[in-house]
Amino acid sequence: MSFQTEKKGLAGIIAASSVGTLIEWYDFYIFGSLATIIATKFFPSGNPTLALLSTLATFAAGFVVRPFGALFFGRLGDLIGRKYTFLLTLVIMGLSTFLIGCIPSYESIGYLAPILVLILRLLQGLALGGEYGGAATYVAEHSPAERRGFWTSWIQTTATVGLFVSLLVIITVKGSMNETKFNDWGWRVPFWISIIMVAISIIIRMRMKESPLFAKVKAEGKISVNPLKESFGHRLNFKFVLLALFGATMGQGVVWYTGQFYALSFIQNTLSVDVSQASKLIMWALLFGTPFFVVFGALSDRIGRKWIMMIGMLIAIVSYRYIYSSMYDAGSVKAKTEIVDQAKTVIKTEADAKHAGDSVRTTTISRVYTDGTVLTEVKKETLHADISKADPAKDVKVTKTAILDKSSFWKLVFWVFVQVLFVTMVYGPIAAFLVEMFPTRIRYTSMSLPYHIGNGIFGGLLPAVATFLATKATQANEAAAKLGEKLPYDKPFLEGLWYPIIIAAVCLIIGVLYINGEDNRIED
Amino acid sequence: MNQIRKYMGLVWIALALIAGYYLIVSQAIPKFESPKPEDRIPAIIYAFILTPIIVGGLLVFGYYAIKGEYDIYEDKEHHLHIKED
Numbered sequence: 001m002s003f004q005t006e007k008k009g010l011a012g013i014i015a016a017s018s019v020g021t022l023i024e025w026y027d028f029y030i031f032g033s034l035a036t037i038i039a040t041k042f043f044p045s046g047n048p049t050l051a052l053l054s055t056l057a058t059f060a061a062g063f064v065v066r067p068f069g070a071l072f073f074g075r076l077g078d079l080i081g082r083k084y085t086f087l088l089t090l091v092i093m094g095l096s097t098f099l100i101g102c103i104p105s106y107e108s109i110g111y112l113a114p115i116l117v118l119i120l121r122l123l124q125g126l127a128l129g130g131e132y133g134g135a136a137t138y139v140a141e142h143s144p145a146e147r148r149g150f151w152t153s154w155i156q157t158t159a160t161v162g163l164f165v166s167l168l169v170i171i172t173v174k175g176s177m178n179e180t181k182f183n184d185w186g187w188r189v190p191f192w193i194s195i196i197m198v199a200i201s202i203i204i205r206m207r208m209k210e211s212p213l214f215a216k217v218k219a220e221g222k223i224s225v226n227p228l229k230e231s232f233g234h235r236l237n238f239k240f241v242l243l244a245l246f247g248a249t250m251g252q253g254v255v256w257y258t259g260q261f262y263a264l265s266f267i268q269n270t271l272s273v274d275v276s277q278a279s280k281l282i283m284w285a286l287l288f289g290t291p292f293f294v295v296f297g298a299l300s301d302r303i304g305r306k307w308i309m310m311i312g313m314l315i316a317i318v319s320y321r322y323i324y325s326s327m328y329d330a331g332s333v334k335a336k337t338e339i340v341d342q343a344k345t346v347i348k349t350e351a352d353a354k355h356a357g358d359s360v361r362t363t364t365i366s367r368v369y370t371d372g373t374v375l376t377e378v379k380k381e382t383l384h385a386d387i388s389k390a391d392p393a394k395d396v397k398v399t400k401t402a403i404l405d406k407s408s409f410w411k412l413v414f415w416v417f418v419q420v421l422f423v424t425m426v427y428g429p430i431a432a433f434l435v436e437m438f439p440t441r442i443r444y445t446s447m448s449l450p451y452h453i454g455n456g457i458f459g460g461l462l463p464a465v466a467t468f469l470a471t472k473a474t475q476a477n478e479a480a481a482k483l484g485e486k487l488p489y490d491k492p493f494l495e496g497l498w499y500p501i502i503i504a505a506v507c508l509i510i511g512v513l514y515i516n517g518e519d520n521r522i523e524d
Numbered sequence: 525m526n527q528i529r530k531y532m533g534l535v536w537i538a539l540a541l542i543a544g545y546y547l548i549v550s551q552a553i554p555k556f557e558s559p560k561p562e563d564r565i566p567a568i569i570y571a572f573i574l575t576p577i578i579v580g581g582l583l584v585f586g587y588y589a590i591k592g593e594y595d596i597y598e599d600k601e602h603h604l605h606i607k608e609d
Contacts, residue, residue, distance in 0.1 A: 048560075048561050048562070051560070051561070051562040052562045052564075052565065054562070055562040055563075055565045055566065056565050063569050063573060063574065064569065064573060235588075235593070238584075239585075239593045239594065242581055242585045242588065243585070243594065246536075246581065246582065246585050453577060453581075457574060457577065457578070461574070464551075464566070465551075468550070468551070506539065509532075510536075510585075513525075513528065513529055513532060513594075514589070514594040514596075516596050
């Protein structure tokens with residue numbers, strides 16, 4: 001029996017599914033993109049309880065709740081159907097996001113504010129865990145086998161487009177008001193906008209029909225009684241869950257996080273590029289790269305999913321160090337020549353508003369480089385009236401912000417684009433690949449968990465482990481320099497890359513050795 | 525190739541043990557010993573969520589590989605996923 005839908009109808013199904021998934025990613029990302037301002041409003045520094053709640057919101061949403069959401073909603077999707085389940089995830093995500101934008105600050109309602117933010121953030125993670133598997137399964141179960149990679153690749157664009165839209169909305173809102181207004185209430189607008197998008201998406205999704213394959217299984221009375229047990233308690237299926245995780249999603253997760261998030265963090269923190277310029281840079285790279293999700297998705301219909309993903313991982317593994325070294329050369333002021341006589345220094349001393357008697361000396365140094373790059377270095381020193389209170393580690397804070405010249409800017413756009421290209425190779429075909437691994441009756445549950453462990457856990461660990469490795473290398477260099485010994489690391493900032501390189505390499509070997517890649521049937 | 529797939533199972537089991545050692549010794553324990561209370565959350569997550577998933581998953585994967593669960597045959601019927609009852 002064939003469930004092929006007319007192309008026009010299928011395009012509508014893809015659009016309806018993709019818009020909802022895109023909005024879910026948008027909702028998830030705006031919290032991350034506005035993390036700094038959210039921290040000041042709900043988790044002010046200096047309070048250990050708030051620091052604890054903040055850490056919980058950061059870690060728990062990605063590591064714990066996303067896979068749990070995959071299990072919870074995956075099970076529901078295999079029991080009651082794809083349509084109602086991913087409608088539910090959309091409602092939970094939309095309401096959580098909107099409400100985050102409505103919570104009064106810590107200053108107004110005290111501990112209730114961060115607790116509410118934490119709860120809503122956890123709900124966001126839960127909803128995200130359930131959304132992707134449902135959308136991918138729903139689209140795949142409508143698609144003809146020979147075009148499944150192409151059609152499901154539209155779902156794959158949503159994560160990147162969601163990040164793009166979140167950055168765009170934030171930049172637009174920021175640009176429409178001054179900084180004081182944005183910090184006061186303007187940051188809430190991106191959260192409020194979500195409710196409009198979610199409402200439209202819910203109306204569209206309400207009109208959609210249930211997946212034909214699931215409807216058939218249901219009509220035949222073959223729905224799984226216990227999808228969790230069948231997925232993970234049955235060796236014949238569980239071995240494929242493990243293969244999907246260690247042979248595909250684990251490597252895909254680290255390649256994705258490296259290309260989109262580590263790149264942004266590297267540009268902002270290692271290269272000290274201005275936050276707004278860094279966001280624009282990433283947006284350009286995403287804009288150029290996103291169509292390739294569809295290109296590689298379609299190509300996977302012709303040459304198979306496996307080898308596109310594996311080649312994507314291989315190229316990423318061998319080129320990451322070169323790419324980041326090139327990014328450093330293009331963006332770091334250490335690799336540029338300063339026009340020394342154009343440097344300007346402004347020193348200002350003001351009374352410390354928080355501590356009577358103390359004062360704060362702000363030294364602002366602007367440095368201009370031959371290529372047009374401008375680096376602003378702001379050094380804030382607290383000068384204590386009582387000298388015994390002086391603590392050099394806490395009293396001096398230095399921030400550096402670079403505004404890159406056009407040439408450096410576009411060089412960085414190019415290198416991030418190259419990384420996004422790797423993302424499209426590993427991520428474009430993966431929805432079709434995962435869907436084809438599992439039978440209809442337990443597909444939602446079985447594919448959601450390896451996806452969210454691969455991305456949420458292996459990908460989510462990247463910032464912590466990469467920072468740990470880079471810090472260790474920097475500390476080793478500093479220790480060697482003190483002793484007058486040869487520095488053990490030529491470029492310590494590259495050491496963090498060993499995490500995605502090793503994880504992707506293990507995944508590549510497992511994928512090449514164990515994935516069959518021949519069977520693309522999903523009808524049971 | 526199926527012989528290689530089976531032998532490599534030992535590599536995955538060894539890798540599980542190395543990953544477990546790294547996650548516990550390099551990541552979880554230093555965070556448990558940290559004076560900052562907020563470090564306890566990632567420590568608990570490393571020790572009780574990530575380590576069991578990563579180590580346990582790789583151990584079972586390696587075991588399945590040794591047992592020949594991932595052997596590939598020319599006959600495509602061997603690769604059909606779980607059959608409906």
